[in-house]
Amino acid sequence: MCIFIDCLLSPVILWPTIIASAIYFLKEYMQGGKFTKVTNETGKVFIVTGANTGIGKETALEIARRGGTVYMACRDMNRCEKARKEIVQETNNQNVFSRQLDLSSLDSIREFAAGFLKEQDKLHVLINNAGVMRCPKTLTKDGFEIQLGVNHIGHFLLTHLLLDVLKKTAPSRIVVVSSLAHTRGTINVKDLNSERSYDEGLAYSQSKLANVLFTRELAKRLEGTGVTVNSLHPGVVSTELARNWAFFQTNLAKYVIRPAIWPLIKTPKSGAQTTIYAALDPDLEKVTGLYFSDCKPKDVAPAAKDEKTGKFLWEESEKWTGLGKSE
Numbered sequence: 001m002c003i004f005i006d007c008l009l010s011p012v013i014l015w016p017t018i019i020a021s022a023i024y025f026l027k028e029y030m031q032g033g034k035f036t037k038v039t040n041e042t043g044k045v046f047i048v049t050g051a052n053t054g055i056g057k058e059t060a061l062e063i064a065r066r067g068g069t070v071y072m073a074c075r076d077m078n079r080c081e082k083a084r085k086e087i088v089q090e091t092n093n094q095n096v097f098s099r100q101l102d103l104s105s106l107d108s109i110r111e112f113a114a115g116f117l118k119e120q121d122k123l124h125v126l127i128n129n130a131g132v133m134r135c136p137k138t139l140t141k142d143g144f145e146i147q148l149g150v151n152h153i154g155h156f157l158l159t160h161l162l163l164d165v166l167k168k169t170a171p172s173r174i175v176v177v178s179s180l181a182h183t184r185g186t187i188n189v190k191d192l193n194s195e196r197s198y199d200e201g202l203a204y205s206q207s208k209l210a211n212v213l214f215t216r217e218l219a220k221r222l223e224g225t226g227v228t229v230n231s232l233h234p235g236v237v238s239t240e241l242a243r244n245w246a247f248f249q250t251n252l253a254k255y256v257i258r259p260a261i262w263p264l265i266k267t268p269k270s271g272a273q274t275t276i277y278a279a280l281d282p283d284l285e286k287v288t289g290l291y292f293s294d295c296k297p298k299d300v301a302p303a304a305k306d307e308k309t310g311k312f313l314w315e316e317s318e319k320w321t322g323l324g325k326s327e
């Protein structure tokens with residue numbers, strides 16, 4: 001007679017069960033911290049860049065669910081509008097808007113900010129989420145290497161154009177989505193724009209280190225204004241960010257590596273948790289200049305604490321965006 005326990009212990013059933021459970025729990029474990037506090041964001045205004053897909057879309061969705069007014073700032077208006085409709089349908093929140101923002105164009109950034117300021121006189125949280133990763137060498141419309149140009153320089157200008165309204169709305173927040181990749185980064189002081197040599201991985205890490213340096217320098221400059229700024233690592237997330245990473249498009253990656261690392265990868269919803277935490281947790285109202293991972297503070301790489309490099313980057317960014325002159 002096959003009693004239950006014997007059947008269960010039959011190797012044919014036992015091992016696949018153990019392995020499947022192990023993969024399941026590993027996947028669950030790797031999803032990391034979750035933001036579970038209940039908040040009501042009704043009446044608060046948010047901007048999320050790169051909100052049509054991945055972490056950005058999940059962030060916009062969660063804020064909309066909590067009643068916030070959300071401006072989805074995206075490069076591709078068709079995809080933005082499609083994502084916006086899905087969010088409105090799912091949350092029943094009509095205060096979700098799609099607006100054009102191409103972070104690889106300083107003109108587009110100025111146009112976006114001017115348009116927003118015409119519509120709104122409040123901004124509670126700016127979420128600098130959009131990013132490009134491991135692009136082949138490309139320049140932005142203004143001639144910047146695209147990863148530094150979009151991930152850092154574009155957001156540098158956007159943040160500056162919105163600083164007055166953020167100060168007026170204080171307490172308010174800026175959230176900068178960086179990455180653990182910043183720990184591999186260096187700021188190439190002699191060739192910031194990668195003109196002499198270009199490596200897609202190094203340029204990406206440089207741009208993510210720039211995010212953390214910018215956050216820390218800005219936090220110092222905003223002391224006493226009631227505007228906080230923090231950066232974060234979302235986790236290793238399955239999103240379209242890797243679309244430019246040629247290796248990820250190969251068959252080897254598609255059929256062998258991606259399934260093998262699947263248990264280690266966060267879903268976009270899990271990847272958005274630290275952003276949502278930084279944007280919404282009431283306990284963080286006065287917390288500034290920090291870096292979060294898995295919904296808690298984490299130490300940054302030594303290179304990210306180098307104030308001299310932070311100042312250099314700040315001054316270069318002002319020059320590149322033309323902000324130095326007008327101030």
Ligand SMILES: *[C@@H]1O[C@H](CO)[C@@H](O)[C@H](O)[C@H]1NC(C)=O
Pocket residue numbers: 040041042043067
């Ligand atoms: C959130 O706050 C608004 C007013 O500030 C209120 O009308 C609404 O019912 C609240 N929502 C929830 C779910 O408590």
